[in-house]
Amino acid sequence: MTQMQSAVSTISPDLVDQFSRTISYLRVSLTDRCNLRCRYCMPQGVDNDVEGLPQIDLLSYDELLRIIRIAVTMGMNKLRLTGGEPLVRPGVMDFIDGLSGLSGLNDIRLTTNGVLLADKVDVLYEAGIRKLNISLDSLKPERFAEITGVDCFAQVWQGIEAACERGFQVKLNAVAMRGVNDDELEDFARLAGKMQLQVRFIEFMPMGERSSWEKERFISAEELQNRLALIGKLERVAGSRIDGPARIYNLIMDDGRSGKVGFISPISHHFCDRCNRLRLTSEGRLRSCLLHDRETDLKGLLRLGGSDLEISAAIRQTILNKPKGHTLEEDLAVTRRGGCHGRMSRIGG
Numbered sequence: 001m002t003q004m005q006s007a008v009s010t011i012s013p014d015l016v017d018q019f020s021r022t023i024s025y026l027r028v029s030l031t032d033r034c035n036l037r038c039r040y041c042m043p044q045g046v047d048n049d050v051e052g053l054p055q056i057d058l059l060s061y062d063e064l065l066r067i068i069r070i071a072v073t074m075g076m077n078k079l080r081l082t083g084g085e086p087l088v089r090p091g092v093m094d095f096i097d098g099l100s101g102l103s104g105l106n107d108i109r110l111t112t113n114g115v116l117l118a119d120k121v122d123v124l125y126e127a128g129i130r131k132l133n134i135s136l137d138s139l140k141p142e143r144f145a146e147i148t149g150v151d152c153f154a155q156v157w158q159g160i161e162a163a164c165e166r167g168f169q170v171k172l173n174a175v176a177m178r179g180v181n182d183d184e185l186e187d188f189a190r191l192a193g194k195m196q197l198q199v200r201f202i203e204f205m206p207m208g209e210r211s212s213w214e215k216e217r218f219i220s221a222e223e224l225q226n227r228l229a230l231i232g233k234l235e236r237v238a239g240s241r242i243d244g245p246a247r248i249y250n251l252i253m254d255d256g257r258s259g260k261v262g263f264i265s266p267i268s269h270h271f272c273d274r275c276n277r278l279r280l281t282s283e284g285r286l287r288s289c290l291l292h293d294r295e296t297d298l299k300g301l302l303r304l305g306g307s308d309l310e311i312s313a314a315i316r317q318t319i320l321n322k323p324k325g326h327t328l329e330e331d332l333a334v335t336r337r338g339g340c341h342g343r344m345s346r347i348g349g
Contacts, residue, residue: 014074014319018324019273023278024076024077024078025076025079026076026078026080028080028279028348029347030089031053031058031084035150035152036085036113037150038135040204052084052345053282057283058284059284059302070311072103073104079107080109080110081108084282084346086110087112093127096110097123099127108127109133110129111135113134114159115152116159117132121168125167130169133173134163134171137174140153140184141153160197164197171199172198172199173202174188176224177204177217177218178216180217182219185224185227186228189251189259189261198260199259203220220267221247221269224263231254234249235250235251237249237250237260245264245274245275247265249261266291281295281348283346294321296318
């Protein structure tokens with residue numbers, strides 16, 4: 001048996017959906033609370049409850065560990081912790097440390113806004129996390145404050161520098177918005193050549209019942225690539241299915257520097273055919289697609305005394321219910337709303 005045949009034979013049929021996609025990646029929103037109020041995630045005036053959900057509505061750490069353990073037992077081996085801002089939840093560092101003991105979980109990642117990161121890089125590294133996604137939509141402190149509602153660029157930048165120095169694989173996620181931060185695209189790209197990190201540009205997409213999305217703000221990934229091609233040569237980097245939705249390029253700039261940039265295009269260039277993830281919301285609901293509102297209530301099942309077998313079956317059914325793809329582009333042709341009405345802070349960014 002070849003190595004390829006061996007790898008294929010180890011894939012659990014419980015993780016394969018109706019379209020032959022293997023679902024090996026679980027994204028977990030630890031909390032809907034956040035210390036920033038980003039305009040595309042929590043628009044002003046839209047349920048601006050800084051305190052977030054009542055504690056009883058969140059999954060406890062024991063409940064989270066149980067669901068993750070069952071998912072890993074089924075064969076899922078990649079986990080991302082997100083929010084809200086995961087680092088604002090009390091006790092989160094002990095929880096992360098406890099994850100390292102789960103046999104079969106070989107990749108734990110964290111998405112953060114970086115505000116609280118600087119003081120936690122050592123503990124996170126010792127807990128086994130090696131990959132960080134850090135949201136950063138502007139390199140200008142004043143504009144950063146306008147986008148996020150908080151004047152804390154210095155703290156975020158300190159966290160980014162500390163993470164790079166500690167040896168994390170860092171990806172900076174920037175939501176590209178016309179008339180907001182599109183004059184900084186080239187600066188972001190050059191940053192990838194100056195520091196040991198990857199910059200990823202994300203298309204602005206509508207999220208939530210009363211989204212702040214505006215067609216005029218949207219910039220397609222193709223336009224972003226054309227813009228960056230003016231400052232250097234873009235060479236596609238071959239990737240694997242586990243690399244996620246980003247299309248990665250090596251940008252060789254005119255000054256001789258090079259850096260990796262990525263483009264995530266949920267609207268203009270679907271990546272549904274290679275989606276390998278489920279999302280566990282901060283409310284304990286399992287989603288098979290970010291942009292579809294169909295959910296499985298794992299919290300309710302847990303609190304009604306559901307067995308591990310019943311929880312495993314619910315996860316399996318969610319995988320079977322995973323849609324072939326979203327219809328966001330088609331929806332937007334008719335209305336400015338997409339198919340997702342949940343809040344990003346609760347679903348998990």
